[in-house]
Amino acid sequence: MDQSIEVRHITLEYPGEKGTVLAVDDVSFSVADSEFLCILGPSGCGKTTILNMLAGFLKPTKGEILIGGKPVVGAGQDRGVVFQDFAQLFPWRTARRNVEFGLEMRGVPEALRRETAARFLRLVKLDKFAESYPHQLSGGMQQRVAIARALAYNPTVLLMDEPFAALDAMTRDEMQKQLTEVWQETKKTVVYITHNVAEAVYLADQVLVLAAHPGTVKAKLRLDLPRPRDALSAEFVATQRELLGFLQH
Numbered sequence: 001m002d003q004s005i006e007v008r009h010i011t012l013e014y015p016g017e018k019g020t021v022l023a024v025d026d027v028s029f030s031v032a033d034s035e036f037l038c039i040l041g042p043s044g045c046g047k048t049t050i051l052n053m054l055a056g057f058l059k060p061t062k063g064e065i066l067i068g069g070k071p072v073v074g075a076g077q078d079r080g081v082v083f084q085d086f087a088q089l090f091p092w093r094t095a096r097r098n099v100e101f102g103l104e105m106r107g108v109p110e111a112l113r114r115e116t117a118a119r120f121l122r123l124v125k126l127d128k129f130a131e132s133y134p135h136q137l138s139g140g141m142q143q144r145v146a147i148a149r150a151l152a153y154n155p156t157v158l159l160m161d162e163p164f165a166a167l168d169a170m171t172r173d174e175m176q177k178q179l180t181e182v183w184q185e186t187k188k189t190v191v192y193i194t195h196n197v198a199e200a201v202y203l204a205d206q207v208l209v210l211a212a213h214p215g216t217v218k219a220k221l222r223l224d225l226p227r228p229r230d231a232l233s234a235e236f237v238a239t240q241r242e243l244l245g246f247l248q249h
Helices: 047-055 095-105 109-122 138-153 167-184 197-203 234-247
Strands: 005-016 018-032 037-042 062-067 078-080 158-159 189-194 208-212 216-222
Touching: 005 047, 018 047, 018 095, 018 208, 037 047, 037 197, 047 078, 047 158, 047 189, 047 234, 078 138, 095 138, 095 216, 109 138, 109 167, 138 158, 138 167, 158 167, 167 197, 189 208, 197 234, 208 234, 216 234
Parallel strands: 037 189, 037 208, 078 158, 158 189
Antiparallel strands: 005 018, 005 062, 208 216
């Protein structure tokens, strides 16, 4: 299955109090099959707006988005979305039942739902917490359930909007390692929003740097650092410095 993404000259405008607001201006990029793209930029640069257009929640004013060669015309189950907010899980459902939700909506039989949920909870190292409710789990564990839920119904691509931003530094580091392992296991195409330069360098095959007001492409950088990545290596630090240079000028 083709999991590539092609974004062609997308622009988004919306009405504001003082007239039309240009949120994203003429943004183009491509993501190859099974590639991990990080979109990096300051607050207000249109990162989440672009993700919402990829998800089909917003329609570009101009331009087009193709996933697997097909135009995005609205939301669909070919895209799994993970948000920053821990409240994205259903508090009345256990971890297993949260992961089963998309499959349930598809009418998948109960036995297959349970088997699939168990597999993906095992993948995110939460199989022992399958019957726990969200309030019984830490923030990092809740995000792992959200990732498992997004992957369980086998979407073409995974869209992630700063999913670890609200976590403490140590938990975030561990989550980045686990996400890399899950991505390498599932071979999904991933678009990941972040404002954290070190996170982008740790995760990405390719980084798209946005400038703010309106959101435009400032730079595209391909990362050829070996995995697993060492945040203390000279190459890692040099790549961070290069990205910071784009953000500061």
